[in-house]
Amino acid sequence: MRQHVKLPIGNLARRNPEPDGESAAMSDHDIVVYGASGFVGELVAKYLAEHAAAGTRIALAGRSEAKLMQVRQRLRVDWPILVAEAADEPALQKIAAATRVVITTVGPYAKYGKTLVQACAAAGTDYVDLTGEVLFARQSIDDNHELARATGARIVHSCGFDSIPSDIGVHVLDQQVKADGAGELTDTTLVVTSMRGGVSGGTIDSMRHQLDVVKTDGKLRRVAASPYSLSPDRAAEPDLGRQDDTATLSGPEIDLRLRGTLAPFFMASYNTRVVRRSNALRGWAYGRTFRYREAMSVGASPLSPVLAQVTRLGLGALMIGLSLPPTRYVLDRVLPKPGEGPDEKSRDNGHFTMDLFGTTTTGARYTARVRAKGDPGYAATAVMLGESALALVHDRDVLPPSEGGVLTPATALGDALVARLRSAGMEISAKRS
Incomplete structure (x- = not known):
């Protein structure tokens, strides 16, 4: 391309x-x-x-x-x-x-x-x-x-x-693995373990525009859906099977310290592609079997499977709602507009914590953390x-x-x-x- x-x-x-x-x-x-x-x-x-x-x-x-x-x-x-x-x-x-x-x-x-x-x-x-x-x-x-x-x-x-915590998080994770001589990264998952912040009107507007484009263009729809859509050479990428950004995940299967069921992270469909591009631009330095995904914690209560599923369905419903004129009209009246944002107090009270969990080709397990104060999007x-x-x-x-x-x-x-x-x-x- x-x-x-x-x-x-x-x-x-x-x-x-x-x-x-x-x-x-x-x-x-x-x-x-x-x-x-x-x-x-x-x-x-x-x-x-x-x-x-x-x-x-x-x-x-x-x-x-x-x-x-x-x-x-x-x-x-x-x-x-x-x-x-x-x-x-x-x-x-x-x-x-x-x-x-x-x-x-x-x-x-x-x-x-x-x-x-x-x-x-x-x-x-x-x-x-x-x-x-x-x-x-x-x-x-x-x-x-x-x-x-x-x-x-x-x-x-x-x-x-979008997408420094993801991209830099994997970067420092990979550096630590290499410093320890522990092989290359394989299965790696970023989990949003804590986050507080407003929804960006600009992000919503970008979402609207992309949905309008892919609705009428099958080729662009396939590009947007590909996990390697930002890679420099798709044909050179390893075949690692399906990499789904919309699935719910079991926390303990990723790491025993994670409890409950994890919901899809609404920015995963973009962030994961940026991280895969970084790996390819570096000659697959993270590893030829590097698999990367992102998810979001919804708590560790017995209700987490339900909350995770509701989150997944809600994200899907938002995409469908913005694609259809009658529901878009309603959503446009309630969603934030471009150029709008939270007040200073709300921005100062925001925060995010992202934890990464990676396994290497030698079987070693690694974690990384990216955390900051302040509304994530502002x-x-x-x-x-x-x-x-x-x-x-x-x-x-x-x-x-x-x-x-x-x-x-x-x-x-x-x-x-x-x-x-x-x-x-x-x-x-x-x-x-």
């Missing part, structure tokens, strides 16, 4: 800009936050205003100069303002050429993100976003991977709650996205080796992001059970 792109010679000038080198000097900005007047965009900009190293050159971008000026005033910064519509190719190309890293929070990305990501890939500009859209990510891989490799751009999708996501961009700006000497391309958080940022997130207060750990 990979598309090979012939580039004009001029596009090859900026390869892997160094933090204090000539390429940095040629850029007007270190980071541009596109969508800064949106709910999540302003949270990310606020995080950067409070935590970016002194001297980091940041600009705010979006389609409304007036709204961006209001954000700048609320943040009490004097950052430049850049105005561009999501479909304005010349304006977005100008933004990409003027900065080292673009952060974008403007979704659904399949509707509003294609022009910007291609502009960054062509300019050799690093890029991070929050997408959880399989079809957008797949198209970005097809359209931009070879282009970004030629220019050295690191295009890093899914740098928020407060914690602002930290993860902001630190991803800062790693690309300030930590290039310790980033994983890469020629560029459409990468994942683990393959593009790796240990540099782990260190930053730990410093920001997240728990990221792994150990032998």
Whole structure:
């Protein structure tokens, strides 16, 4: 599915800009936050205003100069303002050429993100976003991977709650296994053991858009359903049988410390594909028999089998409801709208804990944990996205080796992001059970 792109010679000038080198000097900005007047965009900009190293050159971008000026005033910064519509190719190309890293929070990305990501890939500009859209990510891989490799751009999708805890969690789990000489990972399960947070209106809107697309296109429906839909080469993937993201699981069968029945995790259908892409991009370093799934705890009471089944059916009903015009009309009136989000107190009271349980080819058992305070989709996501961009700006000497391309958080940022997130207060750990 990979598309090979012939580039004009001029596009090859900026390869892997160094933090204090000539390429940095040629850029007007270190980071541009596109969508800064949106709910999540302003949270990310606020995080950067409070935590970016002194001297980091940041600009705010979006389609409304007036709204961006209001954000700048609320943040009490004097950052430049850049105005561009999501479909304005010349304006977005100008933004990409003027900065080292673009952060974008403007979704659904399949509707509003294609022009910007291609502009960054062509300019050799690093890029991070929050997408959880399989079809957008797949198209970005097809359209931009070879282009970004030629220019050295690191295009890093899914740098928020989708899918950093999953991708980085498996990364540190694998590192511990290798440090101990315990073989390779095989069956690995992430379990959301605790979570509190609001539902993102942007996530719901992305879900609507993808459902509309697959409803009329059987080929795209098959792409969205494939467990290897984001892999660089599907034919090279091992045949590990069916990998179902919608099944209920027995907790004790995964680990004796897990009680009750586990429900499907609503983000598993995307996160699992990102993790499998990381494994493939690394030459299947996690293992050729690495099987990965995600689930969610609904408690250890005798009612957990019922609660797990209700959760599974509820997720299915939501998908069906958003696919049918009469029920979508009703759901649209009650579900959160794009740009809406919880208040500051609710964001601060949120949290998540994700525990990973892995078995290796030598029979050893390992666990990892990723835990953070703050609403997962808002407060914690602002930290993860902001630190991803800062790693690309300030930590290039310790980033994983890469020629560029459409990468994942683990393959593009790796240990540099782990260190930053730990410093920001997240728990990221792994150990032998």
